[in-house]
Amino acid sequence: MQLKRVSLYVIKKTLKLVSLLIAISVLSFLLVSYSPIDPIQSYIGADMVRVSPEQRDNIAAYWGLDDSKTEQFLNWSKAVLQGNLGTSLIYRAPVADVIAERFLASLILMGIAWLMSGFIGFILGIISGIQEGSWVDRIIKGYCFILASTPAFWLALLCLMLFSVSLGWFPVGLASPAGILTEDVTWLERAKHLVLPALTLSIIGVANVALHTRQKLIEVLGSEYARFAKAKGETGFLLLWRHGLRNISLPAVSLHFASFGELFGGAVLAEQVFSYPGLGQAVVQAGLGGDIPLLLGIVLFSTLFVFAGNLLADLLYQFIDPRMRKEELQ
Amino acid sequence: MEIQQSQKKENIPLAQNEKSPPLFEVNHLALTFRQYEKGLRESNLRVIRNFDLSINQGEIVAVVGASGSGKSLLADTILGILPEHAETSGNILFQGKILTKENQIRLRGKDIVLIPQSTNALDPLMKVGKQVQSVVKNKHKKAVQERIFQKVGLAKDTSDRYPFELSGGMIRRVLVSTAMVSDAKLVIADEPTPGLDEQARDEAIQYMKKLATEGKAIMFITHDITAALEIADKVAVFYAGETVEIANTEDFSGKGENLRHPYTKALWNALPQNDFIPLKGIQPLPGESVSGCVFAARCPIATDVCTEDVPQLRPLNHGMVRCYHA
Structure with a gap:
């Protein structure tokens, strides 16, 4: 059965x-x-x-x-x-190889950004939701609204101006220093090149997760079962741990996994600004260069990527929420 | 117990000639919500203003009031789970001791428990057995919970189910069992009967009675007078945030000649099995300022004095009443 x-x-x-x-x-x-x-x-x-x-x-x-x-x-x-995506016109290499190589670079970037934005967003949402109406909540909410209305490329440019040009902490672009052989590039240098694009990309996702988590937490804390839990003597952290986390993780999980599309879109902009050689940059070059096989290949690949995100959210949802498990299977 | 006698010197005299202090006592309880209107102007919304009540061990006291009289907030006030912008005055005594904020935190879920009204009171993502076990303080959580489930007629596999898999009646039984597994001395049942069919309602009432025979004191908050009269020893009538009368169950008979307050009389005579005469008008809204008696506007026997000063709760004929003309 x-x-x-x-x-x-x-x-x-x-x-x-x-x-x-x-x-x-x-x-x-x-x-x-x-x-x-x-x-x-x-x-x-x-x-x-x-x-x-x-x-x-x-x-x-x-x-x-x-x-x-x-x-x-x-x-x-x-x-x-037949498994043949064709040959890229601009890279003169099989499309599958180009995607594989570019995706690996993007995966690190997007992975870090995704984890960071999910974590920070969730924490900010909880802090804000617990203290609804306080000045902390107002600051976090305001911060999220500003973030939500900030275009990714503009933020990328600001980061570039501040951290690379004025402060000189991070390199201006690329994934590794120019003029050095690939095998000579140290991990530290790679990491240094990754910081700004990852930071930019992660900031974008924070607002969504934070605001939804906050809203859900306020809803949970005002619910009948939270009242009953309080009446049973549960307060503060215990209450949040027992009844809050699982309930508030629902919107956060579905949102964050469903945001693979936005993540990819953000990566296109961030990689373009930072000249980071990832999949996002490749898609722009393919589009501008009329490289139809590569463009279509990336489109198909990103569809799979986004679909995988949604599927994961779907599966996790059923893991977290018993109601979904029963519904989906019945 | 003796020490607390001195703290009670302000108390209004009790109707009953109790020898020991009651298990639970509420005096002049008032509850207001601070609200910020435009800008920083603060206003106060008074929801409860003169609530008095006392319950002895093993006794069921019904708090009867219409919707919007502040009944559910009463439960929250006693448990100390009000939102932060709420302010209370007056005093609540438990086992003769003032129930301070610290005491409330210490006692709730242990000595004072709540049976909530709503079937949404269970966490939708947690197995019900676990939710009941969280109340048990000793080591044999699972065993205790299973025994109680059996007692209230819940199948053994119920404890591994989620609330959405249970019927409304089953959820009520789960909620009642949270009170039964605890060693609580005081149980606050917040409207356990509305929306139930007759059989389920009778069942719920029987559970209250069972809890009382176990020696627990029950505060039975309801708007169902008939249910209240079936099991309660005393009935406190709650109107617009005030206790207007504390009557004995026997007083509700005939045309209500033994009842003290005109509101109680009207309530009694409004019942279908009695005269079925509705009471005209509406009760004052929370926050509406009333200078004298809260019931004066609807009262058939009100005089000038009623609108001038708030009547005090006074003993009368083995009960209490807040009325000049009773």
Whole structure:
């Protein structure tokens, strides 16, 4: 019985993912195919004047640009189904390799930012919610409102101006010092290059988690079961530990795991400002350079990434909340 | 016990000729909420102003009042779980000792327990067995809880269930069992009956009675006079934040000739099985300032003196009443 339910759940989720991927592919392909950027021109760059129309046509034919849009899409899909994401035009390397390499760099950045924003947001939310209406609460709330309305790239620029330019504590950009071989770069240097982008990215996520946690905690503390718990002699930390944490973690968990999309979006901006060679930067370059295979590859990959986040939230939810467990499986 | 006698010198005399001090006593209790209106102007919202009550060991005293009379806040006041902007005056005595903030913290959940009204009073994400066990102070938490569940007719596997898996009636039994597992001397039952069908209501009432026969004192907060009369020894009638009368259960009979306060009489005669005469008007809202008797505006026998001065609670005919004309 249990097995049947679980397999049904897996099938349902898989179908959702497949249909999502198909929809995303079609939509993204449609969008890029109407992009004004000429892939051949961006491929050849400044040498364009020296390329004859015949050579141009040859490249176009080689890349299959002469085929109809539908045909191009079908060709691409066929290759993708066979596990071949194609070759990136700007990096001259298989798309899968580029994504793997870039994602690893981004993963560290996003991972640190994600953990930090979740932790700080949760703590701030609790502090604020416990002391609702106090000056501490007001400061935290105000801080969150300011954060929530701050554009990521602007914050990145501010951090850059303050910490790199004025104070000189951190490097201005890149993931490692320029002019040094990869194998000679120390961990400390890598970490130093990571601080500012990670900081910027983490600050963005704090407000959401903090405000929702605060709201939920206020709700929990005002609930009948909190009143009853107090009547049973539970106060302060014990009350929070027994009845608060599990209840308030629900919105925080779903929000934070569902924020993988925002995290990725934030990473695009942060990496661009700090010239950090991650997936976010690659997507911008692919878009501007008309690198359709890479762009589509990253789009598919980020879809998977966001989907995984939502799925994790879903699973965790059922772990935390017994009501969901019963509902989902019934 | 003797030492406390001196602290009680301000007390109004009790109706009953008790030899030892009652287990639980409330004198001139008032509760106000501080509120900030625009800017820093402060205003006070007075919810309870003259609450008096005493309960002996093994006794059930019903506190009867209409909705909005401040009944539930009464429970919070006694337990000391009011929000921070609440201020209380008057005194509450437990076992003859003044119930200070520190005492409240020490005693609640131990000597004084609450049976809450709402079925939402259980943590939705915690197994009910565990929630009952948190009240048990000795080592055999699980055994004690299982024995009580059996006593109130809950199946053994109930303790591993979550509140959402239980029916309303089962949740009430769980809530009652939290009071039963404790060694409490005073149980405050906050409206345990509304919204129940007759059978469940009778059951809930029987549990109250059972607790009382175990020697616990019960403060039974309700708006259901009939339920109150079935089990209570005394009935304190609560109107707009004041005790207007403390009557004995026997006084509620006939046309209410033995009742002392006009409000109690009106309440009694409004019952369907009696004359079914509704009382006109509404009770003063919390915070509404009333100079004299709170009931004067609706009272059929009010005179000028009623609107001028607040009548004091005085003993009358083995009970207490707050009325000039009783």
